[in-house]
Amino acid sequence: MEHNYSCSRDVNCLAALLLAALCLGAAVVARGQLTDDFYDDCCPQAEDIVKARVSAAMKAEARMGASLLRLHFHDCFVNGCDGSILLDGSNSEKLAGPNLNSARGFEVVDAIKADLEKACPGVVSCADVLALAAKYGVLLSGGPDYDVLLGRRDGLVANQSGANSNLPGPFDPISDIIKKFRDVGLNTTDVVVLSGGHTIGRGRCTLFSNRLSNFSATSSVDPTLDSSLASSLQALCRGGDGNQTAALDAGSADAFDNHYFQNLLSQKGLLSSDQGLFSGAGANATKALVQLYGANSERFLCDFGRSMVKMGNILPLTGSAGQIRKNCRAVN
Template structure:
């Protein structure tokens, strides 16, 4: 299966950044051709598995993207989120019963161990799976920089304390991004990943309590949306899900930003990019810009994914190439 390519308009800023990364130390020892000789079928193998998973369940594309995000924010992009054990990041509150797609990563890794054993890290598999989750959802193509090695330890405490939460205000979220080397613009761009995927009622039902058309506890939510969500979540166990991007749930586009301007953000952390009094001025203008210009969002998202994928990667002789993603060798 040949890797799918987007033949639309190119994203020049992202392309320039990749060239800069390849020409200096800014992106460590990662490169976009790291496996070209040693495992030439790598991307085709990843694409095929992600395509099959998304055919069975379309939202898996969003889940794989989120898996990459939650990996990179803890110990850097080292595949530590995949490790089992008492300190597993899988068991941290932001990940438990929330992060999904581990079985897709395991299937890809098994295929790669047959095609090119001992060569491709689980961390790189996670990064590539996220890329194809985006692309097969209609999002942009981008060159994933590769050459990460796998971490040896998970960090459940850091996962509990450092991952951005849907309950955090914008000031806190901006700081959490800053702590891993990302900026306020990255907050807005990467929040745009919520153009696909779903969220559980437990993560947004606090915005709906005692709702009525005349008196909402959260005036930043559109009344009609709040009413429909209240019906969805009432009497449930909190695990019912709603689309993060109402009206365009399965298409990777800029509709998410249009929703925020119409008070239709599902999570308080999303709506806070426009409506929060603490820091929203720094993010509102970007939301407006992306709502008007889809191509700018897609190009900037590609750029931001390259930056996020370069958070503290292990390279050279650090870490290892795990044979099985859930355990060290």
């Protein structure tokens, strides 16, 4: 059931100013630091509003939890966690290679923001919407309940070239992925833990067809890919346009658990960047962590929450920097 936080129009204008002032004051007091109680006074219903919308979206399509998680990830790796992935325009990050025809969930974010603007006009940033939507996408898939730090403000520009160069890709060797994480302040443990987010969601054939044969007698399949999985993926992708999808975590596609790591142990990772965490050159730094999380679900879930909080703290705009967008697709 959706929450209804309507109030009379003559009260809203004054309330909006008071609420916005409360949140700006909180940002100043926090001296640029994010906090877990940022909206307690100025929009205490914010998390309930986000949770209700994410829950409704996931009831319609379970995969949406993974899509919202990916939006937050792809936002934070470009310009920091500033909501820039949501901006439309010729320089939109949505049009960058890693996001084009694959980033999803923008309409859900629009709906969340519309509900928040009715309840607390001009108070909750789009960047914080992404962080909260990712949290509830994980939680409602069976994942950990971690405290999201809040108080981000929204950026004024998108960075399409940054999205093309900074985002870790499915074809990147592990050494390159580790470097991209290090460049934003994340370590090798974060690489493995956050890759575990692929325990939910799906990938298009175009993202893993490099691991399959081209169906000729002289071609071969990636030796780090389980042969039975390869056969089923070949059947799925043969003759298609590359947009058919397969579960990133075969056998546990919509449940947030450690099955993803167990797949890697048996060479059933879907993407080469997934399987590369355990198999082949470059896995020396990550293999032991894959084994750890494959054997210990509680450790993975605990560490995942920690790494999400850490990722969500990549170069946030706070205080008077940026703005609180009224529409997440455009600056005010």
